[in-house]
Amino acid sequence: MRKEIIDKLVILAESAKYDISCASSGTTRNNTSQGIGNANGWGICHSYTEDGRCVALLKIMLTNFCLYDCAYCINRRSNDIPRAAFSPKELANLTIEFYRRNYIEGLFLSSGIIKNPDHTMERMINVVKLLRTEHQYNGYIHMKTIPGASKELTYQAGLYADRLSINLEIPTEQNLKLLAPEKDHQSIYKPMHHIQQYTLESKEDRKKHRNAPRFAPAGQSTQIIIGATNETDKDILNLTSVLYQRPTMKRVYYSGFIPVNEYDKRLPVVKDVPKLRENRLYQADWLLRFYQFNVNEIVNDLHPELELDIDPKLSWALRHPEYFPVDVNRASYEQILRVPGIGIKSARMIVSARQHGALTLNALKRIGVVLKRAQYFIHCRDKSMLTIHEAKPENVRLALIAPTPIPRGQPEQLSIGF
Numbered sequence: 001m002r003k004e005i006i007d008k009l010v011i012l013a014e015s016a017k018y019d020i021s022c023a024s025s026g027t028t029r030n031n032t033s034q035g036i037g038n039a040n041g042w043g044i045c046h047s048y049t050e051d052g053r054c055v056a057l058l059k060i061m062l063t064n065f066c067l068y069d070c071a072y073c074i075n076r077r078s079n080d081i082p083r084a085a086f087s088p089k090e091l092a093n094l095t096i097e098f099y100r101r102n103y104i105e106g107l108f109l110s111s112g113i114i115k116n117p118d119h120t121m122e123r124m125i126n127v128v129k130l131l132r133t134e135h136q137y138n139g140y141i142h143m144k145t146i147p148g149a150s151k152e153l154t155y156q157a158g159l160y161a162d163r164l165s166i167n168l169e170i171p172t173e174q175n176l177k178l179l180a181p182e183k184d185h186q187s188i189y190k191p192m193h194h195i196q197q198y199t200l201e202s203k204e205d206r207k208k209h210r211n212a213p214r215f216a217p218a219g220q221s222t223q224i225i226i227g228a229t230n231e232t233d234k235d236i237l238n239l240t241s242v243l244y245q246r247p248t249m250k251r252v253y254y255s256g257f258i259p260v261n262e263y264d265k266r267l268p269v270v271k272d273v274p275k276l277r278e279n280r281l282y283q284a285d286w287l288l289r290f291y292q293f294n295v296n297e298i299v300n301d302l303h304p305e306l307e308l309d310i311d312p313k314l315s316w317a318l319r320h321p322e323y324f325p326v327d328v329n330r331a332s333y334e335q336i337l338r339v340p341g342i343g344i345k346s347a348r349m350i351v352s353a354r355q356h357g358a359l360t361l362n363a364l365k366r367i368g369v370v371l372k373r374a375q376y377f378i379h380c381r382d383k384s385m386l387t388i389h390e391a392k393p394e395n396v397r398l399a400l401i402a403p404t405p406i407p408r409g410q411p412e413q414l415s416i417g418f
């Protein structure tokens, strides 16, 4: 590979790494004389498919030159950082080269805004078009749509990309205007709406004509930055809930604010990325998508912030002792799903297993129920432990909480099960 291309790759992969709408592995391990493999920080990241497969993506920007000056972004025009730009042909060739070498299974493409949104989109479309038409590349492509891009170009992008995303970044218009004066919510929601419209039209067309073009078959996603502005978890989750009402919105990603431009007085002074808050939001997101929770049950005027020391499902259960204990041998699937310590898989297995006889604690354990948590909230054949009423919610909370409670403002990383 030419040195000039490697130099661009290093700069543009580094610039792309702050966008977490596909998670990055960020490893740097060099090969040894007798070893095999060479993991470099060249923007290869890992993303997960809906069926749980892990795929390696080349996560790269077409260019990190940008006309805009968003306060939270490392690539903003006022930053003095190394800049580079690939030509569409260079980036298409690089993707194919990586693909042939088995480094990657797909491409995640974003870009700074050069000249104007449409000019940038055209160049990005050229990359994916070259890949699809000249190189006959059929691998996965996730492309970031540029705020303010035209309807026509959004359509063309969706003909070549599997997934299109456009980042909301800041949840409210007022705060977006404060931190990213060149952007507004309309320039983000409009392309989002176009993506939805074209996706649904394409699905209808394909019912009538098998060969009608497919539009962004993997749907769309977006990203919200957490902690750069003063929105509460309630504001963020209400917005999320509205976004998920869009039939084509597959994922909302929450990106803890990374203090890359500490000199900007509009930004909060933070020591660490709010990883724990980010993690709680992902857990709440799961409750919305898979556990049939309504957003008001998780956050509301009385509880506008997610608790950091316990997960949102346990938090809801402790606030609603009247809902428990749930009889695992009689309750509906939906009721069982609300028990802390019981996940979707366990709830399904409980409903199926109890047809063959009443479930005991041992049977629940074999199914995978986390009894340490679930014991206070369930009733089963040989249940002998205290219920939440007998033990009292405050004591259950103490028994289940992490040994050292973590106060807000001192976040710690937790594993995210999504």
Ligand code: SF4
Binding pocket: 066, 067, 068, 069, 070, 073, 074, 075, 076, 077, 111, 112, 113, 180
């Ligand atoms: S438009 Fe995108 S790349 Fe440009 S400064 Fe804003 S966030 Fe960064």
